[in-house]
Amino acid sequence: MMKTLAVFLSVAVLTGSLHAEEMDAMWGATTVKLRAEDAQRGELFDEGNYAMFIHWGLYSQLGNQVNGKTYYGIGEWIMDPKMAGIPVEEYKQLAATFNPTEFDAKAIVKLAKDAGMKYIVITAKHHDGFAMYDSAACDFNIVDSTPWKIDPMKELSSACREAGLGFGFYYSHSQDWTFPGGRKGPEVDAEGKPATFEDYFTKKCVPQVEELTTQYGPIELIWFDTPGGMPKECVQQLVDIVRKNQPRALVSGRAGHDLGDYQTLGDMEVPHHNVEGMWESVDTTNDSWAYAWYDERWKTPREILRRLITCVGRGGTYMLNIGPSGTGAVPQRAAYALSEAGKWIHRYPQVVYGTDASPWEHALPWGDVTIKGNRLFLSVFDWPESGKLYLPGLKTRIESASLLEGDAARPVVHTTQDGWSVFELPATAPEKLVSVIEVKLEGEPEVDPTFGLNPNTATEILAEFSTATGAKIVKHRWMEKFGEWVCEYPARGWRPDAKVVWEVDVLTPGDYDVGLTYAGEGRLVWAVDVVGGEHIQNQQNSSHNYQEFSIGWIHFPQPGRYQVAVTCLEGNLESASLKSIRFERVH
Structure with missing residues (x-):
């Protein structure tokens, strides 16, 4: 991760109380620096560390229910034979009744900002081939095929710019289940002639990537997906289009053939050990990426923070998905969990933004660690009832330690015993979700990452x-x-x-x-x-x-x-x- 904020942050002395205005001034520089219009290429990804993913399309209208039967799994694959196996022409007819009048771009952007997220990536076209924007390359799109007749991508990109958030598109570049020649799509065209992948690529894929990178203002990221079977020269052509039209934009690792700018881990995978280079974990607020009517297994605010801080602590970025319903509404419980986690992030932005990976290279029994220069931020999820927090393997001498409570801090007594740092804590955690101890060191942290057996917890x-x-x-x-x-x-x-x-x-x-x-x-x-x-x-x-x-x-x-x-x-x-x-x- 970049360390451009480390020098600025290191001047703040948190051993005593700070007023809210001083905290706002200090972290305001971070907020401004990470606004989309001020960011350098990849800065929102590399320093912001947290983003919103949105899966929304025709499949959202079904919500995993077809002809009265519920299918359990990810909703955006409802057409697949392993799910409902909906024929192409039958699926296309859904567009005639797709009328998402509850879609509110500004409300979604406000939710993302309240949640502490720095950019939004939304499905412009998923594997079903339906364009969620006004596309001249194919009439199977939200403006030409639905009674709504609105391009939500224009509204969302505009709302992101107004709020200072970055904006990007998901685009399924190889799979297209409804366009002739797309992978897993029809094998013949409308006239019954054999269709090739080149037909799909030249007639639909390339023109649509041109549209997305030229018609919606500055783009932070193009998130290509599932490149299986796509020739390298095709992927290179798409990457070249992005580079030409959006030179500040990143290209996801799932573009294929190692042509992306960073690594994307497997769906819902949060790593246990530090990962080198630039990478992201993509996750979702419940089980399904797209809306599923039955799916109420929401991640709690605490779980969201644990997975976010784990990703940041391992050196990466966390992109967390919401799945609006067919009406365009964000599920209320997802919004609640994101907002509550966001309140904590706004209280402790120094833990998440512009930080480096934990030198322990793994989580600790009570939580995790992120760092900025010579400062450690200990995120304590499991508060020790004994009043002692144990930190193994720290070799650099501690200058001071403070228990943070929003814009205030109180000194923490600390000792060293057989290579372990021991912090004396109050009986009750100051935060309901995650408590934070800031440790200032005399120099850069040097750590032995050997696992220590914690004396007071498993x-x-x-x-x-x-x-x-x-x-x-x-x-x-x-x-x-x-x-x-x-x-x-x-x-x-x-x-x-x-x-x-x-x-x-x-x-x-x-x-x-x-x-x-x-x-x-x-x-x-x-x-x-x-x-x-x-x-x-x-x-x-x-x-x-x-x-x-x-x-x-x-x-x-x-x-x-x-x-x-x-x-x-x-x-x-x-x-x-x-x-x-x-x-x-x-x-």
Whole structure:
């Protein structure tokens, strides 16, 4: 991440109280700097760290219900044979009744701004081929085909400019299910002649990308998607169009062939370890990207903040989606969660904007860390009842520590013990959602990222942070419902002699309860060893999904570094998939 704000921020002394006006003045520079009209190429992405995604189209009118039947999964794929399998001509007829009179561009932009987001990206054309703007390249668009006759993209781009937010488009550049020649689209044209991908690309895709990059003012980002099967020269041509018409705009990594400006992780994937370079995580406020009538599984304000700060702490950007209904209205509960999380962000903008990744390279048992120069921001999600917060591995000397309460701060007593920093905290957390401790260091942070076993709360360590022998750390990605992805990096492919090993730092010796989270078939026997010390093993049942099972207590006789090894001894070893180990001090 860029560090252009670090020098300015480091002059603010937060060991005493600050007035709201002083805070506003200090962070006002950040807000102005990150306005779209002032930003350099990619600055809103790289320093803003938080954006709104919008999935909205004809599919929103169906809301995952077709002919009285509900289909469970992501709504924008409702045409797909694995969902409702709607024929092209039948789907096109939906446009005649699409009349989203509750769409309010200014209200959506206000929601994004209140939420603390720095730019908006909306679906101009998804895989269904329907253009949500006035397109001359195809009459299957919101102005020519619907009774509404309005171009919402003009309204939204204008509202973003007025509010100082960036604006961008999602565009499905390879898939088009309703235009002849588009991937997964009709194989013949209106006259019954065979259609090729070149027909689609030259007649629709290229002209529409030209339209989107020339008719809506400054664009921050073009978010291409699903390039599978698209020749590299075609992707390059689209990127060249963006570069020519919008030289300040970024191109998403999903353009294909490594021609994008940054990496986009898998849908709904929030990484556990730091990721190098510029990247983003794309997520949604419930389960479906597009509106689904039944989907009320909303992320809470606290969960939104946890996933946002995790992404920022791993060095990336978080783009969070809303799915307006067919009427154009934003679901009220999504708006509530975003607004409540936004109130916290506006109180603590220094935690989110213009920050660098955590030098620990992973989350900590109580929360996460972001940094600016020589300042650490500890975001505490799980407040310690003992009144002591433990931070392992910090080598740089602490100059001061403060517990922030909006525009005020109070000093925090801190000590060092066996390489751990210990902060004395009040019994009650000052913030309902996330409390923040600012730590000012004497220099740039130097950290040993070894996992420390927290003395007063459970410490979970993922398999992806282990060293595996005879087993492999692999990406395990699956769908809970159609298109709703879950991603883990477990240890799999176990042999009788296989093991995974973690190094841990123990501050407080004693007995620790050990649990393993894993999936598999039938009963499995797992062993846990302190290398050179105690051995325990136990048989427990498996689950098709990842579930934690207790293995037993294990002893660490004194403070210091230990290696802990896990092996799978008996059962269906080929099915065993170990996600993590958990330690919780007993006494």
